[in-house]
Amino acid sequence: MSDELPALPSDKIPHHVAMIMDGNGRWAISRGLPRLAGHRAGTESLRRIIRASVDFGVKYLTIYAFSTENWGRPPEEVRGLMRILENVIDKELVELHKEGVQLRHIGRLEGLDPNIQAKLQKAIELTKKNDKLVLNVAFNYGGRDEIIDAIQHMIEDGVLAAEVTDDMVSNYMYTVGIPDPDLIIRTSGELRVSNFLIWQAAYSEWYITSTNWPDFNKEEYHRALEAFAQRDRRYGGVTAAVGKVHG
Secondary structure (H helix, E strand, O other), X not given: OOOOOOOOOHHHOOOEEEEEOOOHHHHHHOOOOOHHHHXXXXXXXXXXXXXXXXXHXXXXXXXXXXXXXXXXXXXXXXXXXXXXXXXXXXXXXXXXXXXXXXXXXXXXXXXXXXHHHHHHHHHHHHHOOOOOEEEEEEEEEOHHHHHHHHHHHHHHOOOOHHHOOHHHHHHOOOOXXXXXXXXXXXXXOOOOOOOOOOOOOOOOEEEEOOOOHHHOOHHHHHHHHHHHHOOOOXXXXXXXXXXXXXX
16 A cells, blocks of 8 residues: 555455446536546546555455446447447456456346457456456446346246345345445445445445546545444444443
8 A cells, every 4th residue: 555545454444345436527527528538537547446446455346337327328428438348448457367356247248239248258257266356347237127137037046935035135136246345435426326236235334525536546545445444334233332321
């Protein structure tokens, strides 16, 4: 970690951080640039945050790259986002692999260009044994869509109503085998869940910053982790101190 940033308590580092990378368009418009310029700038921020996650000791990072609702954006912007994803894979895959990053995709591959599908699958296969950081790319992803998909697969598998448990549902989610996010960071100041990890975020801590995604850097990330370290995570219960006072 950078010398200028104070060390974070090792027992307070979240295992899994998820990020809603919001504000690319606003960042661009405020500079008189087209929205796609903001998305391109956002890829630079992502590069920084992936490396910072490794430095900080975060083991799982999930990024919300393209939602099922994003198909409703102007066609030119959608096509541009697809090109950006392809370019990121082309330019960053070898370096991410060298750095021990394992890439995973959560969401539906159906509907994506076959060329993008092939590149995603190649990236997943190439990096599947890496264990420095697991990077989940939520692309063509929606939380409700994920839950519907899980229910459909349970029905197909003949699961009986009495057999449905919390653990079973989790095993049908796209994130099977991955711990639920401890911390969800949303940039640009919006106070919405935006159909992101609805099932997995039941007990996640949230950190909202007004900083737009292209300006979100390692120092901002560190502040989010500092704030997380101060949280008292009770998972619906009470702290020992409160329990002693109030019974």
